[in-house]
Amino acid sequence: MFFQKFNFALLLCFISFSDAYAENIVLSNCNDPVSCGIYEQGTTLAKIADNFNSGSASKRIFSEMHYYIGRDPHLTIGFGHWARKGLDGFFHTMYRNTNVWSNFIGTACSWLIEHPEHYIEFIKDTGIDADFIDSNSCRDGLLNLLLGKAINKNKSKLESWSNTITKERPNVFNEGSDHWFRKVVTLSITTNSGKLFQAAHWANSVASSGEKKAKVIELHSLGGIATLASADSSGWGTVKHAYNAILHKKPRVIKHKDIKVRDKIISIGKSLSYPTFTVPADLVNHTVELQVQLSDWHAVVLWQEYRSYKTDERRTKAANDLGSGQTSDRLNKRLDDLSYTRSRMKNIWNRYFFKTWGPIPKDAATFPTKHSGIAMMISSLEEELKILNKLAEYEKN
Known part of the structure; x- marks a missing residue:
């Protein structure tokens, strides 16, 4: 069928x-x-x-x-x-x-x-x-x-x-x-x-775009592709700086923003430099080829960049709401909550990152655990395209 x-x-x-x-x-x-x-x-x-x-x-x-x-x-x-x-x-x-x-x-x-x-x-x-x-x-x-x-x-x-x-x-x-x-x-x-x-337009504008951008930086894991697809859907600014750092082999410093509420600056002061040309030494697993681990690591850098962007976006909104006169414990807690993770990004991590990198890090300024030795799942849409080409040709006749 x-x-x-x-x-x-x-x-x-x-x-x-x-x-x-x-x-x-x-x-x-x-x-x-x-x-x-x-x-x-x-x-x-x-x-x-x-x-x-x-x-x-x-x-x-x-x-x-x-x-x-x-x-x-x-x-x-x-x-x-x-x-x-x-x-x-x-x-x-x-x-x-x-x-x-x-x-x-x-x-x-x-x-x-x-x-x-x-x-x-x-x-x-x-x-x-x-x-x-x-x-x-x-x-x-x-x-x-x-x-x-x-x-x-x-x-x-x-x-x-x-x-x-x-x-x-x-x-x-x-x-x-x-x-x-x-x-x-x-x-x-x-x-x-x-x-x-709708199915075609989403696939061509989100999923396919995520895979194409992943290939440019030699990222082939399903977790990496899914992260970039999520970024394409949300807006490329969510991962742009980390992606460019990987592309040009430069470290990416992920730093949570200072938030201004009325006349008060709330400074978290948390940042972390993510190398992109190598895996941090204490996270390397010597049973797995280093190039494989580096690709897995790049997926982590992109995922964490997206997370920090959305966390700071949420914190900024809470600050704006407080600045406009709204008051609640929920809004106040959001100002310094760095653990926020969007539900679909939790889903992506738990499905595609967990076996390799352990549980979700407590915030974007924290590295995951050491590479487990289990490489992230490799995936591609190419085989699906071959099936589709054959079936589409069949339906023409």
Whole structure:
């Protein structure tokens, strides 16, 4: 069965030449690429995707849409949690795939035409000049909102509009809302072709990118690839300095930031220099080839860099909340909490680092335990690509 082994490399091409086939398969009772069988259980891609669904709050599902004031203040859509420029890229990539875009517009406009109670709001939100909604005005309105540029050219029209509307209606995009945009978009991106497109776009923009960047620094472990995929999803700034240090064989000093609360500076004063051209002498295991250990060590450096970035980001937010007048023991504790680790990064460490480097270090300014002598699991997407190429060629005939 094609979708039992389906993978990402040619998925966009497959949708292009076989959209009719895509609409005949049944993906209606599943809500993520692994449970749908788009990523086969046990493959590298399925494992990386599963890391992102590491907690109940992750909600990495095809039908996801939210805009949480304070906690996650951006319109966020789909399995990939696309937001801001990522969301702009999501819709522009969809637009370039004629079959997927046609399916999206057809599904969206059918619903809108059948629900005239949303006409006035749709016309206002999309900025089109129309008195009613038909297939043409609907298409033009969605094009304008989803692909247009705002007056501020640094933002898309969609981002600018979503930021404005949530000031008046904070939960307009969240679960339980009956706003036309939530109804239309969640419906249209969860058709068969919508789910396939989401799976392909995430794989190409996150998982594949993580592996490509790992290869540049000769990092082949699944833990390293998963860490870089996580960084690509969060923003490359989370690991940029450590990655460049590894690339240029320079030490990377990971230092926790001083945090300012009102007029008071809270200085942690914790930092640690991570060598990248060798493994620290007291962590070396002489039963394993040094080059293998060095690659494993580079994965640690990147993981710790990501952790320190997110820890300081959390501490800074707590400081800002306290500075704005909020008070709580929880916020105060966060100011000097260096042990924070994001759930998906815990998942990555416990799955791919633990057997080699032991438990998660207490903070980013602490080395892990000595290399156990068990090399980190090596992984690649290349074999999955070969399977996909053969199956895609078969489906053409």
